Amino acid sequence: MGLQLNKKQQEIKEKVELFASILDIDPYWAVAVAMTESSLGLQQQSPTGCKGVFQMSSIAMKDLLEEMAKVNDDSVDIACGTAFLKVLLKRWKSIDKATLHFCAPKDRDFYLNRVRKYMREFQRMDGEDV
Numbered sequence: 001m002g003l004q005l006n007k008k009q010q011e012i013k014e015k016v017e018l019f020a021s022i023l024d025i026d027p028y029w030a031v032a033v034a035m036t037e038s039s040l041g042l043q044q045q046s047p048t049g050c051k052g053v054f055q056m057s058s059i060a061m062k063d064l065l066e067e068m069a070k071v072n073d074d075s076v077d078i079a080c081g082t083a084f085l086k087v088l089l090k091r092w093k094s095i096d097k098a099t100l101h102f103c104a105p106k107d108r109d110f111y112l113n114r115v116r117k118y119m120r121e122f123q124r125m126d127g128e129d130v
Contacts, residue, residue: 009040032118054081
C-alpha cells in the first residue's frame with residue numbers, strides 16, 4: 001500500500017524537496033529524515049524539547065528555535081534542517097554516516113534503518129525503481 005500523506009505532509013514534503021534541491025542534497029534523504037523526525041510536520045514537539053519538521057536542537061540554534069516557536073514558520077525550520085544535512089554530508093561523505101550523526105546517539109540503532117525505509121517508500125511514491 002505504501003505511504004499516504006495528508007495535505008499538510010504533502011506540502012511539507014514539497015518544501016523539503018525544494019530546499020534539498022537548492023542545497024544539492026538528495027531530496028529523498030531530506031524527506032525521509034523529516035518523516036522520521038516529525039512525520040513530515042505532524043509531530044513538531046518532542047518530549048526532549050526539540051521542535052520543528054527536523055526536530056533541530058543545539059545551543060547554537062536556541063535563538064532560532066525560540067523565534068520559530070513564535071512565528072511558526074516551517075520554511076525556516078526546513079531550511080535549517082536541510083542545511084544541517086548538507087553540512088553533515090560534506091563532513092561525513094555518505095548519507096548513511098551523516099544520518100547517524102543527525103540523530104541522537106541513543107537512537108542510532110533504529111534511526112538509519114527507518115530513514116532508509118522512508119527513502120525507499122518516497123522513491124516508490126514518485127514511481128522510481130528502488
